Amino acid sequence: MESVLKISNLNLFYNNVQALYNIDMDIKMNHVTAFIGPSGCGKSTLLRCLNRMNDLIENCRIEGSIQLDGAEIYDKNQDVVSLRTRVGMVFQKPNPFPKTIYENVAYGLRCQGINDKKILDEVVEKSLRKAALWEEVKDRLGQNALRLSGGQQQRLCIARAIAMEPEVILMDEPTSALDPIATAKIEELIQDLKAEYTIVIVTHSMQQAARISDETAFFLMGELIEMNTTKKLFQLPNDKRTEDYITGRFG
Amino acid sequence: MNIKKEKNLRRAFFFIALSTLSVLAIITLFIFFEGIPLINKVGVFKFLFGMKWAPSQGLYGIFPMIIGTLSVTLGAALIGVPVALCVSIFLTEFAPKQIRMFMRSTIQLLAGIPSVVYGFWGLTFIVPFIRDYLGGPGLSILAGSLILAIMILPTIISISEVSLLALPGLYKQGSLALGATHWQTIWRVLIPAAKSGIMAAIILGIGRAIGETMAVIMVLGNAVALPNSILDPARTLTTNIGIEMGYASGDHQQALFATGIVLLVMIMILNSAAQYIVRKK
Ligand SMILES: Nc1ncnc2c1ncn2[C@@H]1O[C@H](COP(=O)(O)OP(=O)(O)OP(=O)(O)O)[C@@H](O)[C@H]1O
Ligand SMILES: [Mg+2]
Numbered sequence: 001m002e003s004v005l006k007i008s009n010l011n012l013f014y015n016n017v018q019a020l021y022n023i024d025m026d027i028k029m030n031h032v033t034a035f036i037g038p039s040g041c042g043k044s045t046l047l048r049c050l051n052r053m054n055d056l057i058e059n060c061r062i063e064g065s066i067q068l069d070g071a072e073i074y075d076k077n078q079d080v081v082s083l084r085t086r087v088g089m090v091f092q093k094p095n096p097f098p099k100t101i102y103e104n105v106a107y108g109l110r111c112q113g114i115n116d117k118k119i120l121d122e123v124v125e126k127s128l129r130k131a132a133l134w135e136e137v138k139d140r141l142g143q144n145a146l147r148l149s150g151g152q153q154q155r156l157c158i159a160r161a162i163a164m165e166p167e168v169i170l171m172d173e174p175t176s177a178l179d180p181i182a183t184a185k186i187e188e189l190i191q192d193l194k195a196e197y198t199i200v201i202v203t204h205s206m207q208q209a210a211r212i213s214d215e216t217a218f219f220l221m222g223e224l225i226e227m228n229t230t231k232k233l234f235q236l237p238n239d240k241r242t243e244d245y246i247t248g249r250f251g
Numbered sequence: 252m253n254i255k256k257e258k259n260l261r262r263a264f265f266f267i268a269l270s271t272l273s274v275l276a277i278i279t280l281f282i283f284f285e286g287i288p289l290i291n292k293v294g295v296f297k298f299l300f301g302m303k304w305a306p307s308q309g310l311y312g313i314f315p316m317i318i319g320t321l322s323v324t325l326g327a328a329l330i331g332v333p334v335a336l337c338v339s340i341f342l343t344e345f346a347p348k349q350i351r352m353f354m355r356s357t358i359q360l361l362a363g364i365p366s367v368v369y370g371f372w373g374l375t376f377i378v379p380f381i382r383d384y385l386g387g388p389g390l391s392i393l394a395g396s397l398i399l400a401i402m403i404l405p406t407i408i409s410i411s412e413v414s415l416l417a418l419p420g421l422y423k424q425g426s427l428a429l430g431a432t433h434w435q436t437i438w439r440v441l442i443p444a445a446k447s448g449i450m451a452a453i454i455l456g457i458g459r460a461i462g463e464t465m466a467v468i469m470v471l472g473n474a475v476a477l478p479n480s481i482l483d484p485a486r487t488l489t490t491n492i493g494i495e496m497g498y499a500s501g502d503h504q505q506a507l508f509a510t511g512i513v514l515l516v517m518i519m520i521l522n523s524a525a526q527y528i529v530r531k532k
Contacts, residue, residue, distance in 0.1 A: 051428060053424065053427070053428060056424070056427070081430050081431075081432055082430065084427065084428055084429065084430040085429070085430035088428065088429070089428040091421060091424065091425065091428075093421060095419070095421035095422065095424070095425040096425075097422060097425065097426070097440050097444070098422075098443070098444050099443070107426070107429060107431070107439070107440075108429035108430055108431070110439070111426075111429065111430060111431040111432070111435045111439070112430065157425070160425075160429065161428075161429070164429060164430060
């Protein structure tokens with residue numbers, strides 16, 4: 001199986017306090033990879049490395065290598081903007097812009113200089129359909145996105161990311177602010193999306209990881225303890241610490 | 252014992268608040284009582300749109316001063332607003348922490364300088380500069396606009412800075428994560444999202460410009476005539492009162508109060524616009 005992202009020997013420091021230790025990991029194409037582990041173990045930190053959102057954090061230092069399709073993303077010549085169009089992100093808290101539904105989805109394309117109405121109309125509809133939101137909003141695309149429900153807002157954020165046709169979509173606890181029904185919708189959506197996209201998702205819910213992911217990585221205090229197919233990791237973990245965590249004995 | 256003390260204290264505060272309010276109300280009423288009869292006597296239309304202000308001949312037309320106020324204020328806004336917005340964006344998005352702190356205290360200092368000092372500075376530097384390099388008497392709408400533009404900077408900068416800082420960080424992150432550049436994020440997400448706060452800042456700044464008197468008296472030239480260009484002198488509503496109140500009596504004095512009514516109404520409209528915009532958000 002081909003890997004899209006290849007992380008090797010990654011170390012990360014916040015103000016010289018190390019938050020990630022020697023991470024080595026391959027993220028496979030058209031798979032859903034889940035990051036699990038107790039709070040503060042570095043899941044979000046690693047996720048933010050993958051689209052270089054850590055660049056925004058002052059005093060964050062990164063060593064090691066991350067390759068996207070074989071090209072180093074921390075290379076000096078790497079254009080961060082184009083990287084982020086290829087690696088999209090969905091945040092823990094739904095964060096649509098205070099704009100219309102249509103403009104939220106069209107935003108990324110407009111920033112690329114695409115303003116052709118025909119193209120935008122097409123992409124907006126296609127993305128909203130893929131995010132399973134089209135039927136709910138097709139008659140009110142001009143409405144302010146902040147008036148949608150939390151679950152709808154999160155699907156809008158997914159649509160917004162999809163509109164860029166990224167290769168990878170990063171999701172940091174995308175359902176933690178949602179009720180069970182909205183969560184189920186998003187989980188179903190993730191299953192559909194993996195046919196076209198590679199998905200990396202951080203989750204605190206072991207059940208969620210088990211339900212939706214193909215591969216699971218377990219982190220503890222900045223270290224990658226174990227990564228395996230989800231089935232294997234949950235049924236027959238190699239490491240005692242993984243077993244303790246998934247059986248709820250600590251964390 | 253304690254409860255009784257608290258009750259009395261509350262009464263005292265209520266009384267102070269009430270008396271402040273009633274002083275304001277009394278002043279407003281007084282202005283109206285003094286001004287309205289003259290407006291009636293002259294006629295609203297002739298008062299507002301009359302071209303000639305000659306108290307000795309009983310002519311009270313304030314149109315040139317309305318134009319004076321509007322043009323100086325507009326000029327101040329055209330110069331001051333873009334500068335203030337650039338500064339507040341710089342402060343919130345680009346400035347390193349130390350520079351931000353330094354600039355913030357400088358701007359607060361700017362707000363604390365008495366207006367007569369601004370006027371004096373304008374008279375010694377801006378007025379001669381305009382006279383020598385652009386022509387005209389130097390005392391001019393341009394000079395007034397420049398001085399007012401500087402004077403309204405602190406208001407606009409600090410209020411728009413606050414509204415930019417109040418935006419959730421997730422807007423910025425969301426935009427950057429979609430491959431927008433920092434500038435695109437500022438223009439397309441942050442500024443529109445802070446729009447109502449920024450508009451309120453601009454309106455309050457303009458209100459300040461309309462009300463300013465001392466600095467304007469010193470650099471505007473104060474001629475009561477319709478200006479033809481920004482290099483011409485002019486008189487504003489506030490300076491009209493400021494200049495003539497020392498010796499006005501009778502109808503003349505009432506006409507100055509009537510000028511005050513027009514000012515009051517203008518500022519009230521502006522303030523309610525600002526409040527409406529903020530609340531609409
Ligand atoms: N901006 C930052 N500056 C300094 N330290 C940080 C920063 N962000 C995270 N950290 C530290 O890095 C470590 C990993 O944090 P991270 O947010 O990646 O954990 P997490 O696994 O996502 O936790 P959670 O499950 O609670 O979201 C923590 O010890 C945290 O305190
Ligand atoms: Mg996290």
